[in-house]
Structures are given as structure tokens and as C-alpha cells.
Amino acid sequence: MRMKRKLVLLLFLIPCLGFAQVGKPGRVSLGLRSSLSLFNHGSTSDAGYGMGGHIRVQLTKRVNTEWFADYLTSNAGIAGYRRDGHIGWSVMYYLSDPEEFQKKLLPYLLVGHCFDYTRLTVRPQGGNVILIALPQTASRWSSAIQAGMGTHYNITPQIDISLTVQYMMHLGNDLEISEKPFRNVVEETAHAGIEGHLLVSLSANFKLMRP
Numbered sequence: 001m002r003m004k005r006k007l008v009l010l011l012f013l014i015p016c017l018g019f020a021q022v023g024k025p026g027r028v029s030l031g032l033r034s035s036l037s038l039f040n041h042g043s044t045s046d047a048g049y050g051m052g053g054h055i056r057v058q059l060t061k062r063v064n065t066e067w068f069a070d071y072l073t074s075n076a077g078i079a080g081y082r083r084d085g086h087i088g089w090s091v092m093y094y095l096s097d098p099e100e101f102q103k104k105l106l107p108y109l110l111v112g113h114c115f116d117y118t119r120l121t122v123r124p125q126g127g128n129v130i131l132i133a134l135p136q137t138a139s140r141w142s143s144a145i146q147a148g149m150g151t152h153y154n155i156t157p158q159i160d161i162s163l164t165v166q167y168m169m170h171l172g173n174d175l176e177i178s179e180k181p182f183r184n185v186v187e188e189t190a191h192a193g194i195e196g197h198l199l200v201s202l203s204a205n206f207k208l209m210r211p
């Protein structure tokens with residue numbers, strides 16, 4: 001747990017270090033994205049789908065930041081369904097000089113942190129009138145750290161399509177559906193090790209003029 005806290009603190013300090021290198025803000029971008037969540041907690045099923053948006057603020061020539069929000073929906077097996085929301089940020093490091101985004105392909109690495117909201121609902125079972133009337137629902141907030149890579153495809157210096165693949169490792173407890181006599185219930189469980197999920201995002205972005 002101490003190591004996870006140190007990682008979160010380091011991630012919060014990275015943007016501060018980037019701002020210290022420049023005297024004024026850089027280019028700002030606006031984007032819309034669709035997201036796919038895979039391998040949720042080690043499972044290859046129950047993929048999540050959703051949409052979101054982000055704002056990018058470039059700190060230096062090769063360091064950019066992304067401030068994002070996502071909303072995803074997925075099945076929790078056959079017993080229920082879940083809704084997930086992400087609010088967070090990432091630091092993007094370009095592997096080569098962006099050259100004012102004149103290059104067609106511009107790969108980057110990224111690390112970041114987000115807050116995660118999950119709402120899990122148990123589906124009604126058979127003819128159980130009580131569960132049909134009152135489906136069990138539980139929710140919780142947690143956080144996660146993420147790391148991955150991606151690339152811009154610059155259609156023009158102002159417009160790009162970006163593909164990002166990142167692994168999100170959750171730091172708090174999770175919600176799971178457990179089978180009990182006559183009913184299924186939602187229980188809070190601790191994450192095991194680096195348990196998390198793979199998030200794939202495809203976005204369209206418009207770069208505003210530099211201030």
C-alpha cells in the first residue's frame with residue numbers, strides 16, 4: 001500500500017515538473033472518444049463500452065497532458081450489470097519531436113491517475129417478486145493509476161485521430177456479485193495484486209490555436 005501511495009504522489013508531481021519548464025501555457029486540444037474496457041479483473045468476457053471526452057494542454061514540445069472523463073457500461077456475468085465512470089488525467093511523452101504536429105504518425109507513452117465510480121446492480125432472478133421490485137444496487141468510489149502507449153494520426157496540424165491503449169490498476173476495493181441461497185448479493189472485495197483492466201480509446205481531436 002505504501003508503494004501505491006508513492007506512485008500516486010509521483011503522478012501528481014509530474015504535471016508540476018512540466019509547468020516548471022515553460023513560462024506560458026502551450027497548445028490546447030478538445031477531443032471526443034469512444035472506449036473499450038477489456039480483461040476486467042482477469043476475465044476475457046463482459047467487455048465494457050462507453051464514450052467520453054478530454055482536454056489536452058501541452059506543457060513542452062514533447063510533453064502533453066490529457067484531462068478526461070469516461071462513462072462505460074458492461075455486464076457482470078449473467079447475474080448483473082455495472083456502470084463505470086472515470087475522471088482523471090494522463091501525462092503524454094512524445095517519442096520524437098512533434099514538429100508542430102506536421103508528422104502523420106506521432107507515437108507517445110503515457111502515465112496517469114483517475115478516480116473511478118462504479119455502480120453494480122443485480123438482475124432480478126426468476127419469479128422472485130421481491131427482487132423484481134427491489135433489485136439490489138451498490139456503488140463505490142476508488143482510484144486507479146494507468147500506463148500505456150498510443151499514437152496520433154495527424155490529418156492536419158489542427159485535427160488528429162488518436163488511438164491509446166493503457167492498463168488501469170485499481171487501488172481501492174471493488175464490488176462483485178456473490179451467489180447466496182435464494183438470491184445474489186453485491187459484496188465489496190479487495191483487489192488482488194495488479195488486478196485491473198485494459199482500456200482502449202479511439203478519439204477525434206481538434207487543436208486550438210496556441211495562446
